[in-house]
Amino acid sequence: MMRNILIIGIGAGNPDHMTVQAIEALNRADVLFMPDKGTEKAALQQLRRRICDRFIRNPDYRTVTVAIPQRAPAGSDYRGSVDDWHARIAASYQRLFSEELAEGQCGALLVWGDPALYDSTLRIVERIRASGFALDYEVIPGISSVQVLAARHRIALNRIGEPVLITTGRKLADGFPADQDSVVVMLDGDQTFRHVASAELDIYWGAYLGTPDELLISGRLTEVMAEIEATRAQARQRHGWIMDVYLLRRNRPA
Ligand SMILES: C[S@@+](CC[C@H](N)C(=O)[O-])C[C@H]1O[C@@H](n2cnc3c(N)ncnc32)[C@H](O)[C@@H]1O
Incomplete structure (x- = not known):
């Protein structure tokens, strides 16, 4: 046995x-x-x-x-x-x-x-x-934070017929992948989206998803980046920890 x-x-x-x-x-x-x-x-x-x-x-x-x-x-x-x-x-x-x-x-x-x-x-x-x-x-299987992110922003992860890449902050630091349309970023303690800032990207960001402290921000990356950084820093200080995940998507087809 x-x-x-x-x-x-x-x-x-x-x-x-x-x-x-x-x-x-x-x-x-x-x-x-x-x-x-x-x-x-x-x-x-x-x-x-x-x-x-x-x-x-x-x-x-x-x-x-x-x-x-x-x-x-x-x-x-x-x-x-x-x-x-x-x-x-x-x-x-x-x-x-x-x-x-x-x-x-x-x-x-x-x-x-x-x-x-x-x-x-x-x-x-x-x-x-x-x-x-x-x-x-x-x-x-369980419900992943990525699924909760998509549900709370009411979005599909992929565009019609397009792929979606799931990666880490560590990998995104090399740049937004040239051949990708939609990229989900997990495990990012450094707000790596700042390093790929471009008006051609939209971001759908979520923290503490599924909990009463949930935070959601979305928009053109260059326009909402500062708000995400400030919100994230404040929340992190208040709770002593943070878990966040986001989707970056080209706002023009690749
Ligand atoms: C070690 S991974 C585990 C992922 C987990 N297996 C899943 O399916 O969501 C931890 C990362 O998942 C994401 N994450 C997990 N739970 C989250 C939540 N409630 N809100 C936001 N992001 C979350 C964050 O990117 C965090 O850095």
């Missing part, structure tokens, strides 16, 4: 975005593994708790906290430092899986948004299996 891990997408901030499948998966789990990144915003941990309290029918559900080690500063070797970090996370999960789950039992990992988008959980679980630890797993 193998241990089974349910990797559950829990949506990006609004508990109402939990799917029926995600709720059923939560209720199948014998143990819920809760990451604790130390630096992670208390607000995110609170949301996970609220989801569990609201949707788990057994009031005595069991949680186990997983201390997530800090990533060493990337220096010049970003991939190397991420790889080393994942190895350490995999080791702590593997230890907890063997200590806390009996063979045939089922554990759950609650993943922010959807597990398929800029999240390492799947790679970490694959790494544990590759090391020879017997484990099966299932993925339950």
Whole structure:
């Protein structure tokens, strides 16, 4: 009998975005593994708790906290430092899986948004299996912050017949990709849109999406850029953290 891990997408901030499948998966789990990144915003941990309290029918559900080690500063070797970090996370999960789950039992990992988008959980679980630890797993999709962004701005991500690129602030720093029409930017702590400022781009920006603190701004990039910067700085100071995502789109066809 193998241990089974349910990797559950829990949506990006609004508990109402939990799917029926995600709720059923939560209720199948014998143990819920809760990451604790130390630096992670208390607000995110609170949301996970609220989801569990609201949707788990057994009031005595069991949680186990997983201390997530800090990533060493990337220096010049970003991939190397991420790889080393994942190895350490995999080791702590593997230890907890063997200590806390009996063979045939089922554990759950609650993943922010959807597990398929800029999240390492799947790679970490694959790494544990590759090391020879017997484990099966299932993925339950969740509503991603990108979907919430599009819904709240009431836009489609792609133009008719055109592609959409999903990338990071780190990549956008190289410039707006010449062959793209619509680009979604995640994981941008530096307001990288400033470096691609052009009257030919529109921006649809959202922060704290799905939460009561949600912020939305859209318009011609050069016209709303300063407002986004000021709003972002203020909100970040007020809350002590921020999560934002945006779509940049050429306002003339590529
Ligand atoms: C590590 S990635 C995880 C993405 C997640 N798996 C998803 O599907 O949304 C974190 C990034 O997602 C975006 N993000 C996640 N939740 C968000 C929210 N509620 N509001 C705005 N952006 C969010 C931000 O760009 C943030 O830097």
